[in-house]
Amino acid sequence: xxxxxxxxxxxxxxxxxxxxxxxxxxxxxxxxxxxxxxxxxxxxxxxxxxxxxxxxxxxxxxxxxxxxxxxxxxxxxxxxxxxxxxxxxxxxxxxxxxxxxxxxxxxxxxxxxxxxxxxxxxxxxxxxxxxxxxxxxxxxxxxxxxxxxxxxxxxxxxxxxxxxxxxxxxxxxxxxxxxxxxxxxxxxxxxxxxxxxxxxxxxxxxxxxxxxxxxxxxxxxxxxxxxxxxxxxxxxxxxxxxxxxxxxxxxxxxxxxxxxxxxxxxxxxxxxxxxxxxxxx
Amino acid sequence: xxxxxxxxxxxxxxxxxxxxxxxxxxxxxxxxxxxxxxxxxxxxxxxxxxxxxxxxxxxxxxxxxxxxxxxxxxxxxxxxxxxxxxxxxxxxxxxxxxxxxxxxxxxxxxxxxxxxxxxxxxxxxxxxxxxxxxxxxxxxxxxxxxxxxxxxxxxxxxxxxxxxxxxxxxxxxxxxxxxxxxxxxxxxxxxxxxxxxxxxxxxxxxxxxxxxxxxxxxxxxxxxxxxxxxxxxxxxxxxxxxxxxxxxxxxxxxxxxxxxxxxxxxxxxxxxxxxxxxxxx
Numbered sequence: 001x002x003x004x005x006x007x008x009x010x011x012x013x014x015x016x017x018x019x020x021x022x023x024x025x026x027x028x029x030x031x032x033x034x035x036x037x038x039x040x041x042x043x044x045x046x047x048x049x050x051x052x053x054x055x056x057x058x059x060x061x062x063x064x065x066x067x068x069x070x071x072x073x074x075x076x077x078x079x080x081x082x083x084x085x086x087x088x089x090x091x092x093x094x095x096x097x098x099x100x101x102x103x104x105x106x107x108x109x110x111x112x113x114x115x116x117x118x119x120x121x122x123x124x125x126x127x128x129x130x131x132x133x134x135x136x137x138x139x140x141x142x143x144x145x146x147x148x149x150x151x152x153x154x155x156x157x158x159x160x161x162x163x164x165x166x167x168x169x170x171x172x173x174x175x176x177x178x179x180x181x182x183x184x185x186x187x188x189x190x191x192x193x194x195x196x197x198x199x200x201x202x203x204x205x206x207x208x209x210x211x212x213x214x215x216x217x218x219x220x221x222x223x224x225x226x227x228x229x230x231x232x233x234x235x236x237x238x239x240x241x242x243x244x245x246x247x248x249x250x251x252x253x254x255x256x257x258x259x260x261x262x263x264x265x266x267x268x269x270x271x272x273x274x275x276x277x278x279x280x281x
Numbered sequence: 282x283x284x285x286x287x288x289x290x291x292x293x294x295x296x297x298x299x300x301x302x303x304x305x306x307x308x309x310x311x312x313x314x315x316x317x318x319x320x321x322x323x324x325x326x327x328x329x330x331x332x333x334x335x336x337x338x339x340x341x342x343x344x345x346x347x348x349x350x351x352x353x354x355x356x357x358x359x360x361x362x363x364x365x366x367x368x369x370x371x372x373x374x375x376x377x378x379x380x381x382x383x384x385x386x387x388x389x390x391x392x393x394x395x396x397x398x399x400x401x402x403x404x405x406x407x408x409x410x411x412x413x414x415x416x417x418x419x420x421x422x423x424x425x426x427x428x429x430x431x432x433x434x435x436x437x438x439x440x441x442x443x444x445x446x447x448x449x450x451x452x453x454x455x456x457x458x459x460x461x462x463x464x465x466x467x468x469x470x471x472x473x474x475x476x477x478x479x480x481x482x483x484x485x486x487x488x489x490x491x492x493x494x495x496x497x498x499x500x501x502x503x504x505x506x507x508x509x510x511x512x513x514x515x516x517x518x519x520x521x522x523x524x525x526x527x528x529x530x531x532x533x534x535x536x537x538x539x540x541x542x543x544x545x546x547x548x549x550x551x552x553x554x555x556x557x558x559x560x561x562x
Contacts, residue, residue: 016394025552028316035309035362035382036390039398051552077393081316097393101316104385109317112358112378113297117320130501133450134508140453144425169414172421175460179453179547220411227415266460271306271332 015046017069017076021062021091021098023084023121026051032101033079053082054121059090066094083119132182139178139185146186147171152203158186160273161204163251164214165190165243166234167224169261173214173269181274195246198253212273213251215244216262296327298350298357302343302372302379304365304402307332313382314360334363335402340371347375364400413463420459420466427467428452433484439467441554442485444532445495446471446524447515448505450542454495454550462555476527479534493554494532496525497543 018037020029026049037045053059059082069076078098082088088102106117145151146158148171155161160183162170170187177183188211194201204211218241225235233239251258257276259269299318301310307330318326334340340363350357359379363369369383387398426432427439429452436442441464443451451468458464469492475482485492499522506516514520532539538557540550 025546025548027548027552028312031309031312032382032386035403036386036398038403039364039387039400040390040394040396041399043394043396049552051556075393077390083320097389099386099389101313105313105317105380106320108378108380109321109358112356113321113324115321115324117317118322119320122316122319130504130508133453134505136453140456144428144452147425171425172414172417172460175421175456179456179460223411224415227411265306267306267308271308275332 012044014074015044016074017072018045018047019066019069019076019078019096020047020049021053021078021080021082022049022051023053023082023087024051026081028122029079029081029101032081033099036079036099053087053091054084056086056090059087062091063094066091066096066098070095081122083117084121085119136179136182139182140175142184142186143174143178147174148187149189149203155186155203156207157184158207158210159183159277160185161207161211162187162214163190163200163204163211163247163256165221165240165247167221167228168214168216169266169269170214172266173261173273176266176270177273180270183274190243190247190250194250195243198246198249200250200254208254208256211254211256212276213247213256213258214269215248215251215258215260217260218244220262293325295355296325297355298353299326299328300347300350300357300359300377301328301330302334302359302361302363303330303332304334304363304368305332307362309403310360310362310382313362314380317360317380334368334372335365337367337371340368343372344375347372347377347379351376362403364398365402366400417460417463420463421456423465423467424455424459428455430469430484436467436484437488438465439488439491440464440558441466442488442492443468443495444471444481444485444492444528444537446502446521446528448502448509449495449497450547450550451495453547454542454554457547457551458554462551464555471524471528471531475531476524479527479530481531481535489535489537492535492537493557494528494537494539495550496529496532496539496541498541499525501543 018033020026020033022029030049050062053062066078076096078096080091080098081101082091083102092098092100110117160177162174162185164170166189174185174187177185188204200208218237221240221244222235222237229235259272261269299314301307301314303310311330331343334343347359357377359377361372361379362382363372364383373379373381391398443455443466445451447470455466455468458466469485481489499518502521502525503516503518510516540553542550
C-alpha cells in the first residue's frame with residue numbers, strides 16, 4: 001500500500017524519527033538535540049530516548065534499532081553523548097546519521113586544555129555527595145513548606161520570595177530554583193485584601209530586598225484559571241485584569257524586579273532571578 | 282608579583298576560566314559544556330554563565346570580558362549555544378577558544394533534514410503553552426500534597442509511588458519527575474511499624490504495580506541522617522542497617538523495582554523510573 005498512499009498523501013509530512021543516545025541518563029543528548037531541533041519549527045519529530053548504553057553488546061542492539069529506522073520512509077537522526085570509546089565506535093556503525101557529540105568536541109577541548117579526557121560514562125554529581133544532597137533537600141523541603149504562603153515561619157531564611165496573584169507561575173519556578181540550584185525560595189500569593197493598597201503585605205514588608213514580582217497577561221491568567229475553576233469570578237477576565245493591575249502597582253511602588261511569565265518558561269524566569277541575585281552580590 | 286609567585290607556586294594548578302554563552306538561558310550551553318568538562322576530573326574550572334546575549338552590542342561586551350580572561354595566566358574556554366548568526370559571528374571574534382555549538386552542528390543537521398534552521402534564539406516551551414503548564418502545575422501540586430505520605434487522598438491517581446525509609450531520596454526524585462516530566466508521583470515513607478513485616482503498608486498495598494522501592498547504603502543513610510539529627514538513634518548505623526534490610530525484604534517480597542540512591546543522582550533515578558514505565562506500556 002505504501003506507494004499508492006505516498007502519491008495520495010496530502011496530510012502533514014511524516015515525523016522524523018529522532019534518537020537520543022547516551023551511556024548515562026541522556027539528559028545532555030536531549031538538551032543538545034532539542035536545542036538544534038527547536039530551530040526547525042515546521043518539522044515534526046518522533047523522539048526516543050535510549051539511555052544507559054554501557055557496553056558494546058548494548059550498543060549493537062541499539063544499532064539494530066537505528067538500522068531498522070533507517071529503512072523507513074523518513075531518514076532518521078540520532079544525537080549521541082556516549083563518551084566510552086568502544087561504545088561510541090559501535091554506534092557509529094549504524095546506518096543512521098549520527099551527531100556524535102564527543103567525537104566532535106572532545107579533541108578540540110583536549111587540545112585547548114592540554115589534558116586528556118578520561119572518556120568514561122558521565123557520572124552525574126551522584127547522591128553520594130552528601131553535603132550537596134542535604135543542601136538541595138533542605139531547599140526543596142523549605143519550598144514545600146513555604147509554598148503558596150502556607151507558612152510564614154522562617155520567611156527571613158528565604159533567599160528569594162516570589163510575590164504574585166494566584167497562577168502566575170510561582171510554584172514551578174520556586175521548585176525549579178530549589179531543586180536545580182539549592183536556593184531557598186518562599187512564595188507569597190497576593191489575595192483580595194492585598195489588592196486594596198499598593199503596600200507589600202505585612203509578612204514580606206521587611207523583606208523587600210528578596211522579593212520578585214511575577215506578572216502575566218490578563219488573557220493568559222484567565223485561561224489558566226479557567227482550566228482550574230471554569231466560569232468562576234476568580235477566572236474572569238475582569239478579575240484577572242484587576243489583580244494584575246493592582247499587583248503591578250505594588251511592584252512599581254516598591255521597585256521590585258518584575259518578571260512576566262506569559263513570555264517566559266520556568267527555566268527562563270529562574271535564570272533571570274539568578275542573574276539578578278548575582279549582580280547584587 | 283606575578284613572575285616570582287609563578288616560580289614559587291607549589292599549590293594546585295589555577296582554575297581554568299570557563300564561560301557558558303547563550304542567547305537564551307544558557308542551560309543547553311551549561312549542559313553541553315559540563316558534559317565535556319566532567320571528562321577532566323583532575324582540572325579545576327571557574328565557571329561563569331552569561332545568558333540572554335541578544336544583540337551584537339551585548340556580544341561586544343561579552344567579547345571584552347572573554348578577551349580580558351584570555352590575557353590571564355590560564356587559557357580560558359567558552360561554550361556557546363548562540364543561534365542568531367550576527368551574534369554568533371561577533372562572539373567568534375573573541376581571543377578565547379570557543380566551542381561554537383551551532384557553528385558545528387547546524388549545517389550537518391540541516392543537510393540531514395533537508396531543511397533550513399531558522400537560527401533564532403531558542404525559546405523554551407514558554408509558559409504560554411497553557412495546557413502543558415497546567416499539566417506540570419497539577420503534577421507539582423500533587424507531589425507537594427503527597428510528599429512524605431502527608432496525604433493518602435487520591436493515591437490511586439499516582440503514576441508512580443516511591444516507597445522507602447526516610448532520607449533515601451524520595452522527595453527530590455518526586456519533585457524532579459513532577460516538574461520535568463509532569464508525572465504524578467506520591468511518596469510513601471516507611472516507618473517503624475512498617476518494618477515489622479515484609480508486607481506493603483496498607484495504603485499502598487493495592488497499588489503495588491506503581492510502587493518503586495528506594496534503597497541506599499547504611500553508611501550513607503547514617504551520614505545523611507546525622508546532618509539532620511546528629512547522634513540520634515534515627516541516625517545510628519544500627520538503625521539505618523535495620524531499616525534498609527527490612528525495606529529490601531519488603532521490596533523483594535512484592536517484586537518491586539528497586540533503585541539504589543547511593544550510586545545514582547536524582548536525574549539518573551528519574552531516568553530509570555521513566556524507562557521502567559515506558560517498557561511496561
